[in-house]
Amino acid sequence: MTLDWSIVWEYREDLLHGVLLTIALTVITMIVAIPGGIILAMMRLSRSRILSTISLCFVELFRNLPLILVVYWAFYVMPIVLGIQIAAFETGLIALCLNVSAYNGETFRAGINSIREGQVNAGLALGMSRWQVMREIVIPQATRRVLPVLASTWVSLFKDTSLVSVIAVGELAHVALQIRSQTFRVMEMLTAMAVIYWLLGYPQAKLVDWIHSKFKVAE
Amino acid sequence: MRPCVTAQDRATERDQRGCLLEFDFSPVVDSWRYLLDGVGISLMLSVWTMLGSLALGAAVGLGRVYGSAWLRVPLVFYIDTMRSIPVLVVLVWIYFAMPLLTGLNLSPFWSAAVALSLHIAAYVAEIIRAGIQSVREGQTRAGLALGMSTAQVVRVIVLPQALVRMLPAFGSIVSVTIKDTAIASVIAVPELLRRSETLAGQSFRPIEVFTAAMLIYFLLLVPATRLIDLLYRRVAHLGRS
Amino acid sequence: MTMIAPKESGSTPSPVLIYEKVRKLYGEFVALDEVSLRVDAGEVVCLIGPSGSGKSTLLRCTNALEPISGGTIYFDGRALPSVDRDIRKVRQRMGMVFQNFELFPHKSALDNVAIGPMTVLGMPKTQARERARALLAKVNLADKVDSFPSNLSGGQQQRVAIARALAMEPEVMLFDEPTSALDPETIGEVLNVMKALAEEGMTMIVVTHEMAFARRVADRVAVFEHGTILEHGSPEQIFENPETARTRDFLSHLGWDG
Numbered sequence: 245m246t247l248d249w250s251i252v253w254e255y256r257e258d259l260l261h262g263v264l265l266t267i268a269l270t271v272i273t274m275i276v277a278i279p280g281g282i283i284l285a286m287m288r289l290s291r292s293r294i295l296s297t298i299s300l301c302f303v304e305l306f307r308n309l310p311l312i313l314v315v316y317w318a319f320y321v322m323p324i325v326l327g328i329q330i331a332a333f334e335t336g337l338i339a340l341c342l343n344v345s346a347y348n349g350e351t352f353r354a355g356i357n358s359i360r361e362g363q364v365n366a367g368l369a370l371g372m373s374r375w376q377v378m379r380e381i382v383i384p385q386a387t388r389r390v391l392p393v394l395a396s397t398w399v400s401l402f403k404d405t406s407l408v409s410v411i412a413v414g415e416l417a418h419v420a421l422q423i424r425s426q427t428f429r430v431m432e433m434l435t436a437m438a439v440i441y442w443l444l445g446y447p448q449a450k451l452v453d454w455i456h457s458k459f460k461v462a463e
Numbered sequence: 464m465r466p467c468v469t470a471q472d473r474a475t476e477r478d479q480r481g482c483l484l485e486f487d488f489s490p491v492v493d494s495w496r497y498l499l500d501g502v503g504i505s506l507m508l509s510v511w512t513m514l515g516s517l518a519l520g521a522a523v524g525l526g527r528v529y530g531s532a533w534l535r536v537p538l539v540f541y542i543d544t545m546r547s548i549p550v551l552v553v554l555v556w557i558y559f560a561m562p563l564l565t566g567l568n569l570s571p572f573w574s575a576a577v578a579l580s581l582h583i584a585a586y587v588a589e590i591i592r593a594g595i596q597s598v599r600e601g602q603t604r605a606g607l608a609l610g611m612s613t614a615q616v617v618r619v620i621v622l623p624q625a626l627v628r629m630l631p632a633f634g635s636i637v638s639v640t641i642k643d644t645a646i647a648s649v650i651a652v653p654e655l656l657r658r659s660e661t662l663a664g665q666s667f668r669p670i671e672v673f674t675a676a677m678l679i680y681f682l683l684l685v686p687a688t689r690l691i692d693l694l695y696r697r698v699a700h701l702g703r704s
Numbered sequence: 705m706t707m708i709a710p711k712e713s714g715s716t717p718s719p720v721l722i723y724e725k726v727r728k729l730y731g732e733f734v735a736l737d738e739v740s741l742r743v744d745a746g747e748v749v750c751l752i753g754p755s756g757s758g759k760s761t762l763l764r765c766t767n768a769l770e771p772i773s774g775g776t777i778y779f780d781g782r783a784l785p786s787v788d789r790d791i792r793k794v795r796q797r798m799g800m801v802f803q804n805f806e807l808f809p810h811k812s813a814l815d816n817v818a819i820g821p822m823t824v825l826g827m828p829k830t831q832a833r834e835r836a837r838a839l840l841a842k843v844n845l846a847d848k849v850d851s852f853p854s855n856l857s858g859g860q861q862q863r864v865a866i867a868r869a870l871a872m873e874p875e876v877m878l879f880d881e882p883t884s885a886l887d888p889e890t891i892g893e894v895l896n897v898m899k900a901l902a903e904e905g906m907t908m909i910v911v912t913h914e915m916a917f918a919r920r921v922a923d924r925v926a927v928f929e930h931g932t933i934l935e936h937g938s939p940e941q942i943f944e945n946p947e948t949a950r951t952r953d954f955l956s957h958l959g960w961d962g
Contacts, residue, residue, distance in 0.1 A: 308638070308684040309677055310645035313656055317677060320669035365769055366806035370820040370872060371796035373788070380823055384810045403549035410649065417551060424559075434560040438552050445547025 251429045252436040259440065262419030265333075266444075269405040269415060273340040274398060280341065281348020288353050299349065306346035312407045315339040319411045336408030344401055351397065355390035356382055392459050395452040402448060403441070416440060490666035491675045501658035502679060508575055508644045508654060513637065515580030520587025527588060528595050529617070538588070545585030550643055554578040558650045575647035583640060590636070594629035595621055627698050634691030638684055645680070655679060718745045720780060720876055720907050721766065727774030728761055728931075735761045737931040738775065743876075748908045750918040750939075753928030754954060759911040761931075763878050766909070767798045780875070796824060799869030803881040805861040807853040807868070813840060814849045817867045824872070832871075839867040843897050859890025863897055870901075877901065879910040915958060919943055927951050 252259070287299035306314070318339040323329055330338075359382045367377035409418035420437035424430055491498070527538050545553070558574040561567065569577065598621050606616035648657035659676040663669040721743040728736035736758045743749050751759040764770040766777060768784055768791045777784045779798075785791055807816050817836035821827040827835075840849055843863040853861055862882060869877060879898065883891045895917050902908055902921050912918060918925050919939045926936035927946075935947050946952045 304685070305681065308681050308688070310642040310656065310680060312645050312648070313659075313673070313676060313680060316656075316660065317673040320663065320673060324670060360806075362802060362804055362806045363808065365764075366800075366802060366808070368769060369767055369795055369798075369800035369802075370868070371792045371824045372820075373792060376823050380819060381808055385808075388810075399546065403547075406549035406551045407646065409551070417549065421555070431560045431563050434552075434556045438548055438556055441548045441552055442544060446543060449543055449546040 247432055248429060249432055249436075251423075251427055251432050255423050255427075258419050258423065259416065259436070262414060262416035263440065263444070265413070265415040266402070266405050266417075269333075269337060269340060269408065269413075270398070270402045272337060273344055273401055273405075276341045277344035277348050277401075278394070280345030281350075281352050284345060284349030285352035285356060288349065289356060303346045303349045306343050307350065309343075311339065311343050311404055312410060314343055315408055315411055318342075332408075332411045332413045336405075336411060336413045340401065340404065340408065343404070344397065347397055348394070351390055351393045352386070355386040355393070358389055359385050388459055392452070392456040395455045399445065399448050399452055402445060406441075486671055487668060488671045488675065490662060490668050491671055494662055494666075497662065498655065498658055498675070498679070501653060501655035502683070504572070504652065505641070505644045505654040505656075506683075508572065508579070508647060508652065509637075509641045511576040512579040512583060512640050512644070515576060516583035516587050516636070516640070519580060519584035521591060523584060523588035524591030524595075527592050529613075542585045542588055545582050550579065550582045551646055551649060553582050554646060554650060557581075571647070571650045571652040574650060575644070575652050579640065579643050579647070583636060583643070586639070587636060590629050590632040591625070594625035594632070597628055598624045627695075630691060630695040630698070634688050634695070637687050637691060641680075641684055641687065719743065719778075720745050720747075721909070722778040723762070723775070724778065725775035726762070726765065726772055726777060728758070728765055728770065729773040734931050736765070736772075739931070739933055740775075741926060741933060741936065743907060743909060745875075745907055746905045747923045748902045748906075748910065748921055750922040750925045751909065751911045751928055752913070752915070752918060752925060752954075753934075757928040758931040759928045760880050762928075763800075763880050763909060763911055766876075766878055767795050767800055769800075792824075796872055797874055798876045798878060799872060799874035800878045801862070801865050801869055801880065801882050803884050805853075805858070805865045805885070807861050807864055809853050812850050812852055813845065813856065813864045816853070816864055817871050820868060820872045835871055836867070839870050840864065842870075843867050844893070857890055858886045859893045862886065862890075862894045866894070866897055866901075876907045876909065879908065879912070881911050881913070883912065883914055913958070915943070915955075927954065929954070 284299045284303060287295040288303070290296060315336060318335050319332070322335060322338070363381055363385070364377055367381045368374075372380070405415050406417035409415060409421065412418060417437065420433050420440075424433035427433070523538050523541065526534055527542075530538070554575060557578040558569070558571065561574075562569070602620050602624070603616050606620045607613075611619070644652075644654055645656040647654055648660065651657060655676060659672050663672040666672065719742050721741075723739055723741040725738040725740055726736050727734070727738060739758070739762060741749075751762065753759055761770065765772045766779075771786075772784075779794060784794060807813075808819065811819060814833060814836050817839055818829070818832040821832040821835060822829060837846070837849060840846055843866055845860060845863055845867070848856060848860060848864075851860075853864070856864065866877075866882075882898070883894050886894065891914070895914065898908070898910070898917070899921050910918075910922070922939050924936055925939050925942040927934040927942060929950060934951050935942065941947075942951065943955065946955060
């Protein structure tokens with residue numbers, strides 16, 4: 245088997261473009277999914293039965309579906325239901341946002357719940373309103389607990405962006421697979437794809453480890 | 464009248480011309496056996512993946528905790544690599560590139576089983592490591608003080624407690640496995656998602672078919688995780704030291 | 705310590721808190737069974753009794769952290785409100801000190817004390833911090849102003865907690881087993897702060913197991929059992945001449961022989 249690795253260098257611009265799209269998908273999704281998750285958590289913990297149930301259903305639904313299926317479903321269903329043609333990039337983005345928001349909703353809920361009831365009582369005893377207790381006491385502490393989980397979710401999201409390649413969004417996986425089809429350089433492109441993901445993902449994974457160690461919760 | 468398939472269709476529907484925006488699940492119902500076989504493949508793939516990842520993951524996890532330093536380095540590298548690379552990439556590489564390297568041609572199903580196992584085993588290894596390390600050191604010391612060997616301590620004292628603590632995390636492994644089998648559709652494994660795509664294409668009823676697929680996956684996944692939850696709650700007290 | 709309102713025996717007592725046949729149920733379990741008690745201004749009332757007898761429950765009902773199931777609690781002549789906003793106003797006039805201190809770990813000692821005035825009373829930060837500084841000095845922690853709870857001993861944390869409650873300038877202080885979670889060496893420093901507070905004329909309800917403290921500082925002692933008050937009276941009465949046999953049993957169980 246003769247390998248010609250120069251093919252990777254030849255297509256470096258396309259690959260770089262793919263990387264940028266991967267990063268864009270990750271960043272934009274997180275920007276949407278963090279507030280999204282907070283809202284879902286607040287809804288779940290609110291005293292309104294309706295809001296709580298809606299949030300529960302949303303979270304349970306998207307946590308129990310394969311992301312790749314949600315991508316397909318969004319691709320086929322959304323144009324028909326909404327009546328407008330949405331580009332593949334936006335479609336993929338929406339699927340990712342729905343999915344990650346649901347996970348974050350659960351993360352934030354668990355984080356908020358983990359704050360001891362005594363802390364809430366101490367705030368209430370001072371005469372604070374429930375909202376003030378949330379803002380001053382619960383959320384700052386919950387953030388510390390939530391950060392490591394969010395970091396792990398970020399890395400998972402980064403990897404999951406590869407799934408939107410199935411609807412021809414031009415992120416890294418799609419670009420690499422396209423080049424493979426065009427040039428028939430299977431080993432080179434697939435290995436290059438793996439290596440590029442590794443180069444991007446490994447530092448992120450190590451960063452997550454560092455965050456986990458730094459924000460270790462000592463009770 | 465043909466059903467609405469594109470956005471263009473939807474627009475014309477408003478003028479009472481063109482296509483039907485009614486839901487017609489008959490293609491789904493008619494092909495239920497086709498989809499059910501797909502579910503069977505998905506579940507088979509899940510089972511093989513879980514077996515593979517548990518076996519490999521246990522070996523790696525135990526090796527990480529009790530192995531020598533030179534063993535730990537490649538194991539950690541393997542775990543971190545699987546954490547960095549998407550499962551789709553591993554899958555595609557195993558199916559398309561590995562045969563070129565090894566001359567071994569695996570069917571789509573077995574390529575998927577191998578790739579998924581490799582990927583998920585890394586998580587299993589981490590869970591096992593965390594579970595073992597969460598058992599208080601005093602427990603190990605108590606066992607050694609009684610005169611037990613390290614192997615006995617691990618087998619009799621540490622692992623039973625660790626296994627109970629790992630149960631919730633294993634629940635999520637089951638869930639992740641079943642969800643990841645859907646990715647195998649990319650290399651044409653005839654599991655549920657692949658068959659849903661085919662059916663959607665043939666019947667021009669993507670909404671109904673994919674909605675049905677979503678329902679089936681949901682009904683598969685929710686009981687699986689609930690079951691593990693229930694099991695954990697029953698035995699949780701056994702793991703507390 | 706400055707004396708705010710010297711206690712005179714003979715001045716007409718004004719009731720700050722009146723508990724009238726208070727009942728509290730947790731499902732089927734009766735935590736409080738028609739408890740009636742009166743607390744006058746400037747009084748220190750100690751609630752003693754075995755665990756689970758309802759003492760802490762009564763305290764938590766006093767500032768409406770728990771709703772009562774029956775009866776009425778009167779604060780300053782008016783029944784405890786049920787509307788959230790009015791409850792908050794009432795809580796601002798009461799201070800609570802918890803067994804587990806419950807300091808906010810993400811804030812320094814200074815900010816823990818200042819957070820009440822700042823958030824609840826809307827006091828500007830500098831003013832709130834000034835008040836906090838003065839209060840921390842009062843509890844002998846002037847040098848720990850910038851320390852975080854994780855760097856303070858249990859006794860120090862509890863004193864910060866007392867300062868935090870005092871920052872709201874309450875009319876009543878509720879202490880829920882304030883020294884139960886402390887090392888023996890640090891119990892004294894907290895009890896001294898509480899004693900000084902009592903001497904200044906603060907109305908205090910203290911759930912405690914520290915009999916020596918109750919004996920010396922309390923104006924009245926109420927003995928709880930199974931959700932009711934067995935008997936109440938002056939410390940001399942309770943500790944030297946308990947009326948009921950069960951009180952005698954309880955006291956002897958604690959190894960108390962005067």
